[in-house]
Amino acid sequence: MGLLRSVVLAGGGTGGHIYPLLAFADALRRHFPEVRITTLGSPKGMENELIPPAGYDLRVIPAFQLPRSLNLNLLRTPDRMYRSAHAAGQILDEVQADVVVGFGGYVSVPAYLAAWRRELPIVIHEVNVPPGVANRMGMKFTRNIAVGFPTQPQQAESLRDARVVGVPLRTAITRMDRHALRPQALAHFGLRPDLPVLFVSGGSSGARTINLAVAGAAKKLAHAGIQVLHVQGGRNDPFEVPSDLPVPYVVVPYLSDMQLGYAAADLMLCRGGAITVAETTAIGMPAIYVPYPFSNQEQERNARPVVEAGGGLLVDNGELTPEWIERTVIPLARDPRRLATMGAAAGGHGRRDGDEALLDFVCEAVARR
Ligand SMILES: CC(=O)N[C@H]1[C@@H](OP(=O)(O)OP(=O)(O)OC[C@H]2O[C@@H](n3ccc(=O)[nH]c3=O)[C@H](O)[C@@H]2O)O[C@H](CO)[C@@H](O)[C@@H]1O
Structure with missing residues (x-):
């Protein structure tokens, strides 16, 4: 594509901003192998662990604190933000960027600012309702806004004209055949093929409440014949699991090959982060969602439509105890027919083409320029 020679992708902090960026970068590379792809990240975000191994050029720009007010006045832009925007601008010039695509996280803001000053097209992809602070600032500079999920106009005025493109997801997840991959996934984790697996x-950062509640129910789960594959989370404290359990309880710090976890699982117990919900629905995974309680009910909003369609259960963070798990999770994990019904309902809610749909949207934005 003649119009597109160099694309800068900005996004960082947690996996929730980085995985969609990577999935989009993969789609870009698949369709336009000649296009130069540069990513912008912050010094301490998970992008440093996730982007270079994926084979993309990561440029780190200085960190800064976002001002609380969104009434951005460039003359009063704090020094550190100015420095970050200046660094982002130098990179845009160096790589001769044609467009900036931002996925949220603080590092997106200087990229949006620098692109706006250069009159470059900016495309924003937002997965959360309400949108995150960084993207809300970016929305002052562009009308090219794509969202992961349909939103109610009354929920977010700023997203009213946005294009719903879905969430760019890794093809390792969207293209996997869960049933075909299952034997390899079970063998990889040392799990048995004859007993259900709770994943x-x-x-991306792990969840202490979930970790402690499930580990607290380890004995009951094991004695009910339920195996557990438990991702501790990249930045979470270790927890104790009894060592003398009759069936496997496998703890892993973090999964780079998340598709193996999904392929091994019969049922998932997870937070309601937007990308997680996009993935569970894309692959038709029955799930128990425990939304993070301190993010504006955003995670509950992500999970509720899926649960209302019959694709899973929703439990309050405060109510997730070992006793709740014993009462609710054990009977569900041992009921394959109910799991199959839930999985089908979840799958009815998912889409797998977010990477391609966002790429179309970006190409349109560049062509309109
Ligand atoms: C506490 C908080 O503020 N969380 C936010 C954060 O969540 P978080 O960063 O946890 O993001 P999500 O739950 O949306 O996505 C997690 C991603 O990490 C991947 N993964 C996870 C564990 C693992 O071992 N390996 C792995 O690859 C998952 O497959 C998924 O792709 O960003 C999301 C998207 O902006 C928001 O909706 C969440 O509210």
């Missing part, structure tokens, strides 16, 4: 993940 536990608190999102």
Whole structure:
């Protein structure tokens, strides 16, 4: 594509901003192998662990604190933000960027600012309702806004004209055949093929409440014949699991090959991060969602439509105890027919083409320029 020679992708902080960026970068590379792809990240975000191994050029720009007010006045832009925007601008010039695509996280803001000053097209992809602070600032500079999920106009005025493109997801997840991959996944984790597997993940950073509640129910789960595959989470404290259990309880710090976890699982217990919900629905995974309680009910909003369609259960963070798990999770994990019904309902809610749909949207934005 003649119009597109160099694309800068900005996004960082947690996996929730980085995985969609990577999935989009993969789609870009698939369709336009000649296009130069540069990513912008912050010094301490998870992008440093996730982007270079994926084979993309990561440029780190200085960190800064976002001002609380969104009434951005460039003359009063704090020094550190100015420095970050200046660094982002130098990179845009160096790589001769044609467009900036931002996925949220603080590092997106200087990229949006620098692109706006250069009159470059900016495309924003937002997965959360309400949108995150960084993207809300970016929305002052562009009308090219794409969202992961349909939103109610009354929920977010700023997203009213946005294009719903879905969430760019890794093809390792969207293109996997769960049933075909299952034997390899079970063998990889040392799990048995004859017993159900509960897959536990608190999102990219892990979730202490989930970790402690499930580990607290380890004996009951094991004696009920339920195996557990438990992702501790990249930045979470270790927890104790009894060593003398009759069936496997496998703890892993973090899964780079998340598709193996999904392929091994019969049921998932997880937070309600937007990308997690997009993935569970894309692959038709029945799930128990435990939304993070301190993010504006955003995670509950992500999970509720899926649960209302019959694709899973929703439990309050405060109510997730070992006793709740014993009462609710054990009977569900041992009921394959109910799991199959739930999985089908979840699958009815998912889409797998977010990477391609966002790429179309970006190409349109560049062509309109
Ligand atoms: C506490 C908090 O503020 N969480 C936010 C954060 O969640 P978080 O960063 O946890 O993001 P999500 O739950 O949306 O996605 C997690 C991603 O990490 C991947 N993964 C997870 C564990 C693992 O071992 N390996 C792995 O690859 C998952 O497959 C998924 O792709 O960003 C999301 C998207 O902006 C928001 O909706 C969440 O509210």
